[in-house]
Amino acid sequence: xxxxxxxxxxxxxxxxxxxxxxxxxxxxxxxxxxxxxxxxxxxxxxxxxxxxxxxxxxxxxxxxxxxxxxxxxxxxxxxxxxxxxxxxxxxxxxxxxx
Numbered sequence: 001x002x003x004x005x006x007x008x009x010x011x012x013x014x015x016x017x018x019x020x021x022x023x024x025x026x027x028x029x030x031x032x033x034x035x036x037x038x039x040x041x042x043x044x045x046x047x048x049x050x051x052x053x054x055x056x057x058x059x060x061x062x063x064x065x066x067x068x069x070x071x072x073x074x075x076x077x078x079x080x081x082x083x084x085x086x087x088x089x090x091x092x093x094x095x096x097x098x
Contacts, residue, residue: 002044002045003040003041003042003043003044004043004044004045004046004047005036005037005043005045005046005047006046006047006048006049007032007033007036007046007047007048007049008048008049008050009029009048009049009050009051009058009063009068010049010050010051010053010056010058011050014028016028016029016058016063017056017058018056018057018058018059018062019062021058021062021063026063026064026067029063029068030068030071033046033068033071033072033075034071034075037072037075037076037079038075042076042078042079043076043079044078044079044080045079045080045081045082046072046076046079046080046081046082047082047083047084048068048081048082048083048084049083049084049085050085051063051065051083051085052085053085065083069081
């Protein structure tokens with residue numbers, strides 16, 4: 001059986017929303033992802049949501065996509081990351097290997 005997980009970057013419960021992201025909240029996101037991605041042997045896919053949606057407006061700069069991507073890949077190098085919104089191309093000036 002393969003493992004796929006869904007994670008929402010936007011979290012009203014943790015008050016992670018547009019214009020309200022702090023370094024402590026970014027750490028919380030990373031801590032939650034670490035818990036999810038180290039609790040199983042191999043995670044095949046991580047589906048993220050909540051970035052740049054018209055209803056959330058939480059930008060890829062407020063919660064840096066490349067930083068989150070690097071964190072996930074550090075924990076699960078073979079994990080496919082699928083962002084549901086993907087409202088703009090994130091790879092144009094990226095140093096992230098594809």
